[in-house]
Amino acid sequence: MKLHGFYRSSASYRTRIALNLKGLAYETVSHDLTTGEHQAPSYLAINPQGLLPALEIDGAVLTQSGAIVEYLEERYPNPALLPADALARARVRALFQVIAADTHHVTSMRVGAYLKKRLEHDEAQLRAWQHHWLTQSFGAFEQLLTKSPATGRFCHGDRPTLADLALVPQVFAARRLDLDIGRWPTLARIVEACQDEKGFQDAHPDRHNPAR
Structure with a gap:
């Protein structure tokens, strides 16, 4: 099993957590998002989108972290990452999508690069953009x-x-952007609980930084 990712990529981070919680061994191949390695022809041959992560498993290449973790859940059902009840599964998937579909993409590195390069946003404007969407998302998540x-x-x-x-990966990214998570106490409490779990600890970007 081979995971193509980048240590700071939120989608790669969440996939590492899933693999760890499932107790699955995997090889990591790093593609530096900050230098454009994910756009190299060798990686585009693996994932034409040039996005991370991609997982080579069972003779196939899986892309999109949501699809990857759902596959892992079906292929390796224990320990379960989805509840048994259909309504409960729907709730968990909805919470996942609040972050993965509605928050991550608008605050991602590639969107930030576009805002700076094409729309000439300075660093302060970019940070205001990111804080706006993170604040909106976390506020709704807290209420849910x-x-x-x-x-x-x-x-x-x-x-x-x-x-x-x-x-957890989205909160890690938000803290790197100097966003105070304490205003959402339930969210912050849950993140702290996750960080006590070995599967989360071993997936942390600090443990996958090739520069360390």
Whole structure:
């Protein structure tokens, strides 16, 4: 099993967490987003989108972190990252999408690069853009957590699910952008609980930085 990713990529980070929680061994191949390695012909031959991550597994190449983690859940069902109940699974998938679909892409490095290069945003304008979307997203996420009795030690109950896989990397990225997470206490509490888990610890970007 081979994971093509980048240590600071949120989508790569969430995929590493899933692999770790499933107890799966994998080889990591790094493609530096800051130098354009993900656009090299050798990687585009693997993933024509040039996005990270991509997972080589079972004789195939899987792309898009959501599809990858769902495949891992189906292929390796224990420990489960989705609840057994259909409504509960829908809730967890919705929380995952709040981050993976509605937050990550508008605050990503490639969007930031476009805003700076094409629209001539300076660093302050870019940071304001990122803070706006993160604040909007985290505020909604906090309400979804606090209004549901299904919220436990983690986003859903007392075991990590796909929702936590998405949340932790996004909070890591937000902190790098100097966003105060403390204003969302339930969200912050859950992130701290996740960081006590070995699967999350071993996936942390600091442990996958090739410069370290």
